[in-house]
Amino acid sequence: MSYLPAETPFPEPAPWEQAFWDFCGQRSLRFQGCARCGVVRHPPMPVCASCQAFEIEWLEAEGDVELFTYTIIHHPTHPDLVQATPYNAALVIFPRMQGVRLVTNIVDCRNDDLRIGMKLSLVWEEPTPGRVLPRFRPRV
């Protein structure tokens, strides 16, 4: 059982985005960092915007995770999600990894209980075998 249906679309990642999903497949949440200056970014990009280096390393997520903003979707626009409404979509930030903007869903939380700034913990969900998604639940 996962937060959204197994049929939820999963478009082909860009070449420089693929490694993020490969790490998720191993249940490892890693973000792209610049191997030269250390600045971390997500979504992944081909070049470091701080020092223009192409060399990258993949760094394990660390520190608190915080709900930055969210929406509750009542009109899904995709037929496979009609039964799932109303569901939330959230943007979470990692205060110790400042360039990270991760879109996800908040599970084990009623939509009415979502609060901007709430602290979150990572949960892995595998809606279809081999497709592992990072979701979050309120930290207890």
Next chain:
Amino acid sequence: MKPNTPCIVGIGQTAYTRWNQPVEGSDLQLACQAVLSAARDAGLPARDIDGLTSFGGDVSDPPMIQASIGIDELRMSAMVWPGGGGGSCGSVDLAAMAVSSGQASYVVAMRGLAQGQIGRFGRYSPNWRHGSFTHPFGLFAPPQLLAMVVRRHMHEYGTTQEQLGAFALACREHAQRNPAAVMRGRTLDMETYLSARIIADPLRLYDCCLETNGACAVLVTTWERARDLAATPVPILASVHGSSGGWAAGPLGSYNMSLERFTTVGAAHLARDLYGKAGVSPSDIDVAQIYDNFTGVAMIAMEDFGLCPRGESGPFVASGAIRWPHGALPVNTHGGNLSEAYIHGLNHVVEGVRQMRGQSTCQVDNARLCLVTGGPGPAPTSGLILGRA
């Protein structure tokens, strides 16, 4: 006015209809109708058009329009990079640059769309930048993506649902006087607004722009050439397009704008340049046409362009300031994308010209300066200041 000051000398538009109404012809036919009607408005033979511009992945390409309407010598064609409707004013910016530099003489900025044929923007599309990071989480379409920014603005500044509603109501009220408006004859009150279905909280049905078929176009030439044409020229006092650092897809999927700029549309530097070039300040603006894809982001654009202080668009809009005829700064006097038609904001440029000609159906008395803005959220975005000859 300098001889090479760019001026809008012709405006044209087709009928505007709901997306599900049948369209005679195609996107190309609609675009051709609008281009020809802009030329007719200016009193310029269509064959003398020598430049064509558009924005946001327009499907009607210049060689097809050239061949269709019989342009013998095309000298420039260009499009502002796709960024949804961000480049609406940018397409006019390109036309202005072309005529001022002498690269071309008569350039038409145009936009045509038959949404029933090319697909609705509100529907699921698999081709979305950073899609693998948004789609698996059920985040697909602009209202959902941008709702995140509006929710955050509410959190930071206390903006309320009723304040968003006040923007929607003002547009709808203005549309009642506009014979071309798709929503003419369908009034909207706050109770109906608040009880409408939620699309992506906090955006409700009437916070979202229409989806329509139609086209419009504006013809740009220099002040020097404008004197020989039929219509009163409307000078383009300044025009800009661009985007902010790190913006990428911005609130349309990457969210990698800085957290400090999260509740902006990334247009602060463009606004600064725009007012600087025109030699005016935001308080000089008499009327504004603000690209309204969604109420909340249009209101944030008003903040970026200095029409009210940062964070105060909610109270500003709710005070009635944007309502014609008594508000201090009427906004979207044609009804906007919310209530006139969704021609990706080029209809806002057309309305700006009408205001400067004194021909709007919600004419602002003695209006001398009109601000027009491009789509808020996407990158690039854009803006124009129109003046009076």
